[in-house]
Amino acid sequence: MRTRRFSGRWPIAAALALAWLAAASPAGAQPGVLRVVTAGRERYVTLRDFAAAWGLSYSLPAARLVELSSSWTRIRFETNSREAWFNGLHIWLHAPVVTVQQRWAITEADAKKVIEPLLRKNALLRGQRARVIVLDPGHGGQDAGAQGRRGVQEKGMVLDIAKRARTHLANAGYKVYLTRDTDRFIELETRAARAAAWGADLFVSIHLNAATASTAKGIETYVLAVPGYPPTSAAAGSSVPRLVFPGNRNDSANAILGYYLHKALIDKTRAEDRGLRRARFVVLKNCVRPAVLLECGFLSNRNEESLMLTSAHREALALAIAKGIMDYSAAVRAAQAAP
Numbered sequence: 001m002r003t004r005r006f007s008g009r010w011p012i013a014a015a016l017a018l019a020w021l022a023a024a025s026p027a028g029a030q031p032g033v034l035r036v037v038t039a040g041r042e043r044y045v046t047l048r049d050f051a052a053a054w055g056l057s058y059s060l061p062a063a064r065l066v067e068l069s070s071s072w073t074r075i076r077f078e079t080n081s082r083e084a085w086f087n088g089l090h091i092w093l094h095a096p097v098v099t100v101q102q103r104w105a106i107t108e109a110d111a112k113k114v115i116e117p118l119l120r121k122n123a124l125l126r127g128q129r130a131r132v133i134v135l136d137p138g139h140g141g142q143d144a145g146a147q148g149r150r151g152v153q154e155k156g157m158v159l160d161i162a163k164r165a166r167t168h169l170a171n172a173g174y175k176v177y178l179t180r181d182t183d184r185f186i187e188l189e190t191r192a193a194r195a196a197a198w199g200a201d202l203f204v205s206i207h208l209n210a211a212t213a214s215t216a217k218g219i220e221t222y223v224l225a226v227p228g229y230p231p232t233s234a235a236a237g238s239s240v241p242r243l244v245f246p247g248n249r250n251d252s253a254n255a256i257l258g259y260y261l262h263k264a265l266i267d268k269t270r271a272e273d274r275g276l277r278r279a280r281f282v283v284l285k286n287c288v289r290p291a292v293l294l295e296c297g298f299l300s301n302r303n304e305e306s307l308m309l310t311s312a313h314r315e316a317l318a319l320a321i322a323k324g325i326m327d328y329s330a331a332v333r334a335a336q337a338a339p
């Protein structure tokens, strides 16, 4: 049953029992019967069906919002949009919530690869490990990365944050590698290859953002987009070739690791929550283990640049990164311990 997600129709009694189980145990839950509706070339799941399969209640709390909830889970979807909130944390779908047969629906890919991993974290982490951690401070050497108005350079800030996170993780007993621990240039392809050679269980790339609009601020977390859908930065529905990368073998674990890291960063810093997003960055595509890329703030924003100059803020970011990894690791251990 563990592997037959969404694939068949179970007897009603079993479905009811599973819906009850889904409602009774958040992390190890299993979905009930889930019907897939085809429209054009896309496969959808209506939000009413999704709610029923997971024992969640369905409501329309305000204009343009659909909410699925239980005592401990609240998922909000904005209609005709890719934006959603899982227990208040901002997450991006690969495709907008649209009406299919007069019902609000999400793609089967988003149901399975974006929302479901957050509902059954433990079950989907079976087979993962989280002992050897590779932290990847972006850029280095001749590649300074983003630059602030006061001249703060991304490459130096992210190296400091990575070293601080390494200390916290090493103190907690993890084996930690940095793709660079000095100011030197490393090719993007080399970073994922190095992680694989070190036997990494997971990979976290650390960056700072920049935008032409100086008002842009906040934190973004990226995981690899699932095959066939545009990245969050591209318009919804843009066509992309359906390529499968090594990183796609971990779509569910990527989503879970991304969620824990993004949650820890937003909780700890109270920065603007720009969401758990999807992209096809080289380091995410090539990693054979779960991988996440963090954009920990905007150097193009005066306030965030000033903040980044304080060791207290860099320490807060490092602590949040360590906490996100430890939360993921606890979920992996729970998955291994589950019967």
Ligand SMILES: [Zn+2]
Residues within 6 Å of the ligand: 138, 139, 145, 146, 154, 207, 208
């Ligand atoms: Zn960068």
